[in-house]
Amino acid sequence: MTTPLELLVLDMAGTTVLDDGVVEQAFQRAAERTGVADRMPWAEALDHVRVTMGQSKIDVFTHLAGGDVAAAERATAAFEGAYAEIVAEQGVTEIPGAADAIQGLKDAGLTVVLTTGFAPVTRDALIDGLGWRGLIDLALSPVDAGRGRPAPDLVLAALVRTQTSSVRAVAVAGDTVSDVESGRRAGAGFVAGVLSGAHDRAALDAAGADAVLDDVTGLRDVLAERGLLRVVAAS
Ligand SMILES: [Mg+2]
Structure with missing residues (x-):
């Protein structure tokens, strides 16, 4: 039986924030x-x-x-x-549609935590630049969690900080092999790779992604199709 998701852990650069080198x-x-x-x-x-x-x-x-x-x-x-x-x-630019996608996932009942390999000062400059302070629930850097990716620490810290009930109720999405590995090592119920950043489909598949999407805007539909959302409203 599938566990409905409660928490979505989303990477920043290349996943929700446009990188462009x-x-x-x-x-x-x-x-x-x-x-x-x-x-x-x-x-x-x-x-x-x-x-x-x-x-x-x-x-x-x-x-x-x-x-x-x-x-x-x-x-x-x-x-x-x-x-x-x-x-x-x-300036700083979102991956096109990312803010709307995050809001849609929140509307579907998920808590959304952003994670990054950047230090807090850089992370916060990006979040403020995008005006996302009120959009997301929390943002974590490696220093907030312990080890950086591919260790599971960022995902598990997000679970602890948001009082999520089980690792199976956590979804992870990111553009790199390290994102996918961190989700797998944390025992997350669903791990998605996205092709809007650093690594390609073959690399993300090989790392153990449950799905590889063009970008974060397709995530809600995939979660809904797989019966992983508690709140299934029209998108
Ligand atoms: Mg990234």
């Missing part, structure tokens, strides 16, 4: 300013950044810095600063 640009500025990736060719560093998209930025920089935690911390601070600059220069 902003994360990669911020990584490049941070690398230029701190030399954190100087021990490897830039193409190799960029490939690591792409493959690990969705993970905690401090973890990614620790790898690039060859395990030098102090260098990784400097680079993470530079990344957060560069990301804020780029957001100030270019």
Whole structure:
């Protein structure tokens, strides 16, 4: 028997927030300013950044810095600063239809928590830039939870903070392999990949997604079709 969903854990960049290469640009500025990736060719560093998209930025920089935690911390601070600059220069844009989709999922009875690999300062700048403070129930960064993705901590922290009754009542959606893995490791009842961000269908399927959607706007219909919503109103 299926457990009706109570909580939806949604990733930010590439899932609900348009990325358009902003994360990669911020990584490049941070690398230029701190030399954190100087021990490897830039193409190799960029490939690591792409493959690990969705993970905690401090973890990614620790790898690039060859395990030098102090260098990784400097680079993470530079990344957060560069990301804020780029957001100030270019503005922040939702994945088209994301706010309406989130509202529709809330109308269907779900609590919605946003999760990210960004630090709280960057996360909050994005949420304020989008005017989503009143739309979402909660937003969590790795520092709020313990470990970043692909560990299950962000999903489980969202469950605890929202007093959701069971891991089976949690759905997770995100654009990266790490999002899908974090949902699977948390025991979530439904895990969706979306193609609006970093990783492709083959990668998201291989990570164990229950469904791979073009973007977040299709999520409510898929959950309704599978009988996972308690409130099934016309969309
Ligand atoms: Mg993402």
